Amino acid sequence: MNWRPYVKMRISPAAAVLVAFAVLPGRDVHAETLRVELVRAASVVLSGAGLRVDGVMMTSGRVVVRADAGHLAVNGAAAATVARVAADGPFNVDDRGVRADVTLRAEGGLVSVVAALDLEDYVAGVTASEMVPSWPLEALKAQAVAARTYALRQKLAVGIDAAVHVQATVIDQVYRGAGAETSSTIAAALTTKGEVLTFGDEPIEAYFHAACGGRTETALAAFGHAQPYLASAVCGADGDAPKAKWTVRISLEEVAARLGMAGLSSVSITSRSETGRVAAVELRAGRSTRRMTAADFRRLVGYDRIFSLGFSVEVVHGELRFTGSGSGHAVGLCQWGARGMARSGHDYRAMLAHYYPGTELRRMY
Template structure:
C-alpha cells in the first residue's frame, strides 16, 4: 500500500474527517514521520508485516471511508516529515493533554528529548502548578469545554470514572488496600508514581500501569474524590469502598495534543505553526527520500 494512502486512513481515525484543514495537515505530517520512524525501527519485523492497525503503531481502519477533504490535505503536505538535527523526529501524539503536554522522559523514563519537553496547550493553565495536588484538583474542576468542540473532544477533556476498592485490589494483585499514596505528578498533572498499601505494598511507576490498575483510565491526570492529606510531599488517601475518580485528558500526554491542534486550527493557526508549537526546534523536510 502506498504510504500516502495509508496516511489518509490513519488521519481519518486519529483526528476525524471533519477536522479543519490545518489540523489535518499537522496530523498527516506527524503521522507520516511517526510511520517512517516505526518502519526504520522494524517494530514488526518478526510478525511478517510493517505496521499494525492499533495504537501500538497508528489506528488504521481501511481506506473505504476516505473523503475529498482528507485526500486534499494529504496532497497539500505530500512527503513532508519533521527532522531534528538531521534525523527524523519522534513525533508521538495523543488525544488530549488536558492543558499541558508532558516531557517524554517523565512518561517513558528514557533520556530527555529536546523537542518533547512539554508545552502549554491552554494559556489559562499557566496559573496552576499541576505537579501539586491542590492545583491539579483545581484545574481538573475548571470548566474548559468550548462551543466548537465535538463530543469526543469534550469527553477527552473532562471525564469521571468509578472503581470499587475490591476491583482495584484485584487489578493490583492484592487482597486488600487500606491506603493510596500519590508520590509524583509530572508538569502536565499526570500521576507517574503511586504506592498501594494493603496486605502487601505495590508500587506503580508508569502512567500506563497506573491507568490500567485504576480501571483503564483515559489518562493518569486525575484525582480521587474525597479527603486527602499531604505529608512530606506525598498525597495520602484512605480509600472508600467505591472510589470516585475525576480526570482530564486522554493518552500519555507526550507530543502533539490532537484536541489542542484542532483548537489552534479553528483559531486560524497554520499547520507549520501547530507542529512547531508541539515539536519545538524541529523543521519540515520535503527531500528526505534523497537524504
C-alpha cells in the same frame, strides 16, 4: 494514539541517505511504500472477485487461510510459507478493504497479512482513523504530517527491507484499510505530500494523543527517554475535548481485582512529574503496602477507566474517586489542541512547531 515503546534507531547507510533527502541514483523516491501488517491471526478470510493466491485462481470469492505446521493452508490445502494475493480489483482481508499488493506469511501458528501501501494512501487512512474527518483541514494536515513522520521513522528503525514496517493497530497507528479515508483526509495527505518533521537529519518520534488537559508531558516523564522536541508545551486550546475534565468512580473491589491485591483499602499518590502528572502510587491492603509506577497502575486498571495520568484520587464510601484532566499519554501533538488552534486561525505548520518545538518541516519528495 501510538504506544510503541521507544526503539533506538540504527540507521543503515542507505537509510541515512534517504533521511538526508538526497536522491539515490536509480531509486524512485516518489514511490515511497510502507509495509503494513493488517492482521496477525490464526486464520483470515479473503473475499473478492478473481482472487489468486500465488498465481492459483480460487474457484470461489471467499478463501480461508490458516497457518499449519509452518506453512499456509488455503481452503484446507497445504501451500507455501509465503504467498502473494492478487484479485481483479479491490478485495477484503477480513473486514478491511485492500487495493494493494498483499503478502501472506505463516509465522508459527499465525497468518501475517501485510499490505504494501503507497505512503500517502496510508497517511490518508490513518488520519481518518486517528482524528475526526470533519475537523478543520489544518488540524487534519498536522495529523497527516505526524502520521507520515511516525511511519517513516518506524520504517527506518526496523529497516527498509523488513517484512513489516508498522502494525495497523494502536501499537503504531490505527489503519482500517482502503475505504476508511475521506475526501478531507485525502486532501490533508495530498496537500502535505512528502512533508516530514525532522530533527537533525532524522524523522522525529511523532507521538500524538487525544487531549493533554492544558500542558503536554515530556517524553522523559512518560516513556523514560528524553527528546528535545518532546518537551512540555503549554496547550490551552483543548478545552472543548470531552475529557478535558473528568471524574470517574471505581469500586475498591474492582480495582483490587484488577491489581490482584485483595483487601485494597487506599491508593495514594507518592510522586508527580514536573507537569503535575502522577508518577507513582502506593497501594495499601491491611498492613501491606505496594508501590508501582502510575503508568503500570493506569494500564492495569484500564486505559478506558483512567483516561490520563493527570489525576488526583480519594476514597469515598468504598469507591476510588478519580478527578482528572485530558486523555492519552499527553506526549507530542495534542489533537484537541490542534483543533482548537485551527479554529483560532493557526495553520498546521504553527501547530507542529508548537507541539514539536525545534523541529524542521522538510519535503522528502
